[in-house]
Amino acid sequence: KQEVTQIPAALSVPEGENLVLNCSFTDSAIYNLQWFRQDPGKGLTSLLLIQSSQREQTSGRLNASLDKSSGRSTLYIAASQPGDSATYLCAVRFQGGSEKLVFGKGTKLTVNP
Amino acid sequence: EAQVTQNPRYLITVTGKKLTVTCSQNMNHEYMSWYRQDPGLGLRQIYYSMNVEVTDKGDVPEGYKVSRKEKRNFPLILESPSPNQTSLYFCASSYGKGNTGELFFGEGSRLTVL
DSSP, X not given: OOOEEEXXXXXXEETTOOEEEEEEESOSOEEEEEEEEEOTTSOEEXXXXXXXXXXXXXXXXXXXXXXXXXXXXXXXXXXXXXXXXEEEEEEEEESSXXXXXXXXXXXXXXXXX | OOOEEEEXXXXXXXXXXXXXEEEEESSOXXXXXXXXXXXXXXXXXXXXXXXXXXXXEOSOOTTOEEOOSSSSBOOEEESSOOGGGOEEEEEEEESSSTTTSOOEEOOOEEEEEO
């Protein structure tokens, strides 16, 4: 079964700290992996999209890496700010069959001032 | 502004009363999809569409219908809603085939079925 797991489910850090969010997936045959941010009661905002042929993507203070062979991706957030507090979701589009995007259950990040 | 628009954003209804949640995107995307989000279960795909008149089931299609008569619109239809369909619903779209494009989401529609 194609699954996506995010650990930890919640993370609390002080402002200014660099942090890493983890995403693992069960099948290395993927098209791409996408990181999203979700604020309470809101929709999902796309942060970074990594195609299967890529190793990493960067946007501002965010850097996402992809290691298909080990079934892992990380989202690195530099110099965290209280405004980064949100739930971060990882989604993987697996190859084969339907065009299904499988989501992890997310990591709820709290950055304390 | 590029966006995915869902309506209504909030709805309370009663069991059995048919309802439609509309979804429209202005990015000329081929791929559109519906998800529901429930506590502890995360986001699950209901239906998706690769292009006009092409739709297919996701993980949890029971109790739902969709149509794709125009490229920009992908409504979600609940013919006879039941309380277990109380959830937060999201519509999403992407350019090209779903296997390459970045997915953009609407703001969500919170549905309560009494």
